[in-house]
Amino acid sequence: MNIEKKKRLERSGWTVGGAADFLQLSPEEAKFIELKLALAAAVREQREKRGLTQTALAAQLGSSQSRVAKMEAGDHSVSLDLLIRALLTIGAGSADIARWIKRADSTRAA
Amino acid sequence: MNIEKKKRLERSGWTVGGAADFLQLSPEEAKFIELKLALAAAVREQREKRGLTQTALAAQLGSSQSRVAKMEAGDHSVSLDLLIRALLTIGAGSADIARWIKRADSTRAA
DNA sequence: ACTCGCTATGTCCAATATGACATAGTTGTC
DNA sequence: GACAACTATGTCATATTGGACATAGCGAGT
Numbered sequence: 001m002n003i004e005k006k007k008r009l010e011r012s013g014w015t016v017g018g019a020a021d022f023l024q025l026s027p028e029e030a031k032f033i034e035l036k037l038a039l040a041a042a043v044r045e046q047r048e049k050r051g052l053t054q055t056a057l058a059a060q061l062g063s064s065q066s067r068v069a070k071m072e073a074g075d076h077s078v079s080l081d082l083l084i085r086a087l088l089t090i091g092a093g094s095a096d097i098a099r100w101i102k103r104a105d106s107t108r109a110a
Numbered sequence: 111m112n113i114e115k116k117k118r119l120e121r122s123g124w125t126v127g128g129a130a131d132f133l134q135l136s137p138e139e140a141k142f143i144e145l146k147l148a149l150a151a152a153v154r155e156q157r158e159k160r161g162l163t164q165t166a167l168a169a170q171l172g173s174s175q176s177r178v179a180k181m182e183a184g185d186h187s188v189s190l191d192l193l194i195r196a197l198l199t200i201g202a203g204s205a206d207i208a209r210w211i212k213r214a215d216s217t218r219a220a
Numbered sequence: 221a222c223t224c225g226c227t228a229t230g231t232c233c234a235a236t237a238t239g240a241c242a243t244a245g246t247t248g249t250c
Numbered sequence: 251g252a253c254a255a256c257t258a259t260g261t262c263a264t265a266t267t268g269g270a271c272a273t274a275g276c277g278a279g280t
Contacts, residue, residue, distance in 0.1 A: 058269090062269085063268075063269065063270095064268090064269050064270055064271085066269080066270080066271080066272095067268070067269065067270090077266080077267060077268080078267075078268085079266085079267060079268090081267090082267080082268080
């Protein structure tokens with residue numbers, strides 16, 4: 001995991017892992033976060049692709065613009081559940097989601 | 111979605127959707143639940159494959175046996191986050207998870 | 221520079237998820 | 251059928267997540 005990514009995580013408010021060290025994440029934690037970030041990116045990508053504003057998506061989703069913003073920012077206060085629900089709401093199917101998740105793997109190989 | 115599946119959902123404590131009708135779920139809600147069930151099944155499958163007890167997995171995961179049981183039962187009180195964390199802990203990679211998620215699609219086509 | 225439409229960030233309180241525990245049920249062995 | 255090992259279910263206190271709101275930032279058009 002490179003420096004840029006760490007910065008991104010720090011900005012998003014992650015204080016992962018019980019270990020004292022700054023951002024000393026276990027392999028599982030790392031994968032989990034990568035996964036969330038991949039889906040966060042997918043949400044933004046798909047939303048924009050369909051020409052929706054954050055507010056519009058929020059409405060469809062029964063949520064609020066700020067939540068959507070946080071989702072796309074990969075904020076630590078948003079769960080996988082919400083990300084996936086957002087993607088499903090946007091119109092994605094399980095296969096699409098699977099694809100985006102798989103993509104999280106290649107990101108790892110930087 | 112067939113009757114058996116509904117029964118399974120009811121047993122797991124789902125009272126989905128705002129609509130009054132009994133288990134009247136929107137397509138997105140349905141997909142979301144299918145997805146959770148697919149992962150729940152994957153957890154059980156993988157755990158057993160590695161000869162772990164629920165208690166053992168719980169320990170590795172920093173959780174408790176009862177949570178693992180609920181996970182595998184597809185209880186409504188367990189989040190996607192936990193399911194995925196469990197799978198990662200068991201040793202799955204993003205690609206595996208993607209595969210199980212994709213599998214949720216075929217289930218749909220009953 | 222002002223406004224407008226969109227996005228970002230921070231903070232609330234309510235809602236939901238979590239680990240822990242207790243307890244019941246199941247399955248296999250003797 | 252008693253015991254042991256494992257799994258299922260219920261409940262609770264605490265922690266995390268969620269929607270809402272306020273407000274700040276930002277780019278484009280005028």
